[in-house]
Amino acid sequence: MLGIRDLRVSYGAIEVIHGVSLDVAAGECVALIGANGAGKSSTLKAICGIVPVRAGSIQFEGRDITNQSGHAIVRAGITMCPEGRQVFPQMSVLQNLRMGAYTRTDKEQDDDLDRMMDMFPILRERQTQAAGKLSGGEQEMLAIARALMARPRICLFDEPSLGLAPKIVAGVFETLAKIKAMGMTILLVEQNSMMALNLADRAYLFEAGRIVMDGPAKELKSHPEVVRAYLGH
Amino acid sequence: MLIEILQQTINGLAIGGVYVLIALGLTTVFGILGIAHFAHGSISMFGGYLTYFLMTGYGLPLIAAIPIALAAGVLLGALVEMLAYRPVRHANHINAFIVALGLTMMVEGINLQFFGHEQIVIPTTLSRVFDIKGVTVPELRLYVILSAILLVAAMMIFVEKTKTGQAIRAVAENRDAAILMGVNVTTIPLIVFGISTALGVAAGIMVGALFAIAPGIGEGLVVKGFAVLILGGLGSFPGAILGGTVLGITESIAAGFISSAYKDVIAFAVMIIVLLVRPQGLLGRAP
Numbered sequence: 001m002l003g004i005r006d007l008r009v010s011y012g013a014i015e016v017i018h019g020v021s022l023d024v025a026a027g028e029c030v031a032l033i034g035a036n037g038a039g040k041s042s043t044l045k046a047i048c049g050i051v052p053v054r055a056g057s058i059q060f061e062g063r064d065i066t067n068q069s070g071h072a073i074v075r076a077g078i079t080m081c082p083e084g085r086q087v088f089p090q091m092s093v094l095q096n097l098r099m100g101a102y103t104r105t106d107k108e109q110d111d112d113l114d115r116m117m118d119m120f121p122i123l124r125e126r127q128t129q130a131a132g133k134l135s136g137g138e139q140e141m142l143a144i145a146r147a148l149m150a151r152p153r154i155c156l157f158d159e160p161s162l163g164l165a166p167k168i169v170a171g172v173f174e175t176l177a178k179i180k181a182m183g184m185t186i187l188l189v190e191q192n193s194m195m196a197l198n199l200a201d202r203a204y205l206f207e208a209g210r211i212v213m214d215g216p217a218k219e220l221k222s223h224p225e226v227v228r229a230y231l232g233h
Numbered sequence: 234m235l236i237e238i239l240q241q242t243i244n245g246l247a248i249g250g251v252y253v254l255i256a257l258g259l260t261t262v263f264g265i266l267g268i269a270h271f272a273h274g275s276i277s278m279f280g281g282y283l284t285y286f287l288m289t290g291y292g293l294p295l296i297a298a299i300p301i302a303l304a305a306g307v308l309l310g311a312l313v314e315m316l317a318y319r320p321v322r323h324a325n326h327i328n329a330f331i332v333a334l335g336l337t338m339m340v341e342g343i344n345l346q347f348f349g350h351e352q353i354v355i356p357t358t359l360s361r362v363f364d365i366k367g368v369t370v371p372e373l374r375l376y377v378i379l380s381a382i383l384l385v386a387a388m389m390i391f392v393e394k395t396k397t398g399q400a401i402r403a404v405a406e407n408r409d410a411a412i413l414m415g416v417n418v419t420t421i422p423l424i425v426f427g428i429s430t431a432l433g434v435a436a437g438i439m440v441g442a443l444f445a446i447a448p449g450i451g452e453g454l455v456v457k458g459f460a461v462l463i464l465g466g467l468g469s470f471p472g473a474i475l476g477g478t479v480l481g482i483t484e485s486i487a488a489g490f491i492s493s494a495y496k497d498v499i500a501f502a503v504m505i506i507v508l509l510v511r512p513q514g515l516l517g518r519a520p
């Protein structure tokens with residue numbers, strides 16, 4: 001469904017992604033793990049058209065989307081729930097959710113809105129409040145729901161557990177599991193490697209802008225090097 | 234005394250309405266692009282001149298000249314965005330700043346070239362004067378106040394209730410997140426400049442009808458517009474509305490009770506005092 005070949009990304013003169021290739025099949029949940037600064041977020045941003053692709057190609061459902069503008073990529077069916085949540089702080093919860101459906105013209109947006117609020121009752125409770133007033137965990141729920149409001153064909157999550165208390169993190173992963181069970185194709189970036197590998201079907205390990213290992217999540221979880229460096233035993 | 238205060242308040246509301254329209258344009262542009270669009274006042278005056286020219290040169294009635302001038306404003310705003318500001322979009326902020334200054338000089342020059350240095354007054358037939366319990370309300374002022382309220386309300390509804398309006402807010406609050414929602418961040422600034430410039434043109438027409446248009450007026454107006462933004466709280470729509478109204482009324486009361494020679498000094502003194510007490514402006518959020 002999504003295929004990336006020899007992707008290179010740079011900020012100014014400094015290249016940070018040095019030829020990354022990866023695939024995500026329809027219905028799959030794929031995790032990208034790796035240390036801080038390894039280039040996971042940059043890869044997602046390149047897919048979404050937020051940072052330019054310097055070399056390589058990105059294919060989505062048989063179409064070349066390399067360096068297309070961000071809004072065209074969303075319309076193609078790719079949505080990201082970004083690192084740090086990035087809600088619109090002064091807009092209400094409801095307005096944030098409706099922004100999620102910005103590209104849609106169908107009549108079922110209100111039904112989806114209802115569904116999201118069933119899934120996250122706190123959003124229903126807080127629907128008229130400014131999003132910036134929500135707690136970190138609530139904002140993450142809002143960011144996830146907002147991403148789903150686009151009815152994407154694939155949803156990218158960038159560190160949804162970042163900066164949240166352990167109990168909340170567990171809730172976020174439960175939510176992700178639900179979304180996966182709904183049949184959503186997921187590309188997940190996580191620092192919390194253990195939980196990511198428990199959820200994912202397959203995973204890629206990033207190191208300094210390259211993929212150094214990939215395979216079924218189960219295998220990576222028991223790989224001695226992954227265990228030593230990322231699972232902290 | 235009370236009558237006099239009411240009288241000056243009515244006067245202040247009219248000029249305040251002009252300030253609010255200018256400030257709304259400036260704040261929307263600033264919110265989206267982070268640009269201090271200094272040329273806004275001069276372009277607004279161009280709109281006022283154009284209206285006058287359509288009336289005196291082509292014999293159009295005011296009611297026909299206004300929509301043409303507003304449409305010209307939309308077009309002009311879009312052109313300014315595309316030709317002047319877009320090329321420096323990703324450059325250092327100082328570049329946009331210099332473009333803004335250059336553009337101001339250019340538009341002032343164009344105004345001078347096309348419309349001359351004589352002051353002009355947009356003629357209207359709105360010459361009735363109402364007397365409401367001792368307060369005289371000229372018909373023209375009433376129309377100006379009502380039009381300003383109407384335009385501000387339309388702008389609020391547009392931003393709060395339409396998809397494009399919400400996208401404008403979203404880009405102002407978080408540009409990258411707006412891209413992730415599928416907002417086209419190339420067309421949004423175009424729309425914002427179009428609308429803002431039309432609001433500016435409306436303000437220019439009001440100035441031309443209430444007072445007069447002459448070289449330099451536009452520059453003074455844009456300074457007031459920025460003062461309103463700071464007074465109301467940067468980035469706040471309600472702040473711009475409140476700030477413009479407060480500035481207009483303060484000026485009028487100062488002119489009526491002290492001297493019109495000191496009205497600007499007094500208005501800016503009030504602004505400084507407000508900012509000493511509330512550095513974030515009347516409705517701005519505390520940092």
Ligand SMILES: Nc1ncnc2c1ncn2[C@@H]1O[C@H](COP(=O)(O)OP(=O)(O)OP(=O)(O)O)[C@@H](O)[C@H]1O
Nearest residue numbers: 011016034035036037038039040041042043083191
């Ligand atoms: N806007 C930017 N400008 C310059 N360099 C950047 C920018 N964003 C990221 N980088 C650099 O690119 C490299 C990869 O960063 P990236 O954010 O993709 O890593 P990451 O794997 O997501 O890390 P983290 O776990 O910290 O989120 C880092 O060295 C980072 O410093």
Ligand SMILES: [Mg+2]
Nearest residue numbers: 040041042083
């Ligand atoms: Mg990251």
